[in-house]
Amino acid sequence: MRLILQEFYRYPAVIAPMVLKDWIQWGLKRKLAPMVEVARMLQSHYDGVVRWFTSKLTNGLLEGVNSLFQG
Template sequence: MDQGNQLFTLALGLVPPWAVDVVRFTVEEKRLDLYVNFSRGSHFPCPVCGQDCPVHDTQEKVWRATLLKAWLENARTSDLPPIVRVAYTIMNHWDGVLRWFESQITNGILEGFNSLIQSAKAKARGYRTHKNFINMAYLILGKLDLRLPT
């Protein structure tokens, strides 16, 4: 480990097996990237049973939350009411915003399903039973081809 990596490891308070592996700074982007890694063959406590277990796979993570929090602090204290509203909206939906960074999945598909169900409900002007309504939702959302063979 070179001195720069060792300095960042100490500054972040990392303890073995964790250490800063790579440090990249780009002046043009005003960006500092730190890659934290662990020694090969390290064991970590299992979240379920607590026993030390080997690592089978890893996934690179980006600390976007830290950057977003810094932006939110600046946005909340700005004198621009729309920016302040956006900051408070993000804070109120914090878990969902961070989850999007991990999964990149939105609720757009669910909104589309809801739209189809609402249009079916409007077309029928009510169903005799809840069971009939649920069956109609399955038929519409299932996109079944109910045409007779020719």
């Protein structure tokens, strides 16, 4: 399931939201606390993750600027 999640951004925009929903449901049913935690995080940020397929924007630039102030 980790590999499916890693490949999520390679799916076509039409089916990616369904793949993510399926992965979240799978993760929530596991008894492994880290998987449940990731599934809950993805569930709470679902709209933003799916929005990437239309905007292709990430927070990479912001993280880069932040590192200038941190270091």
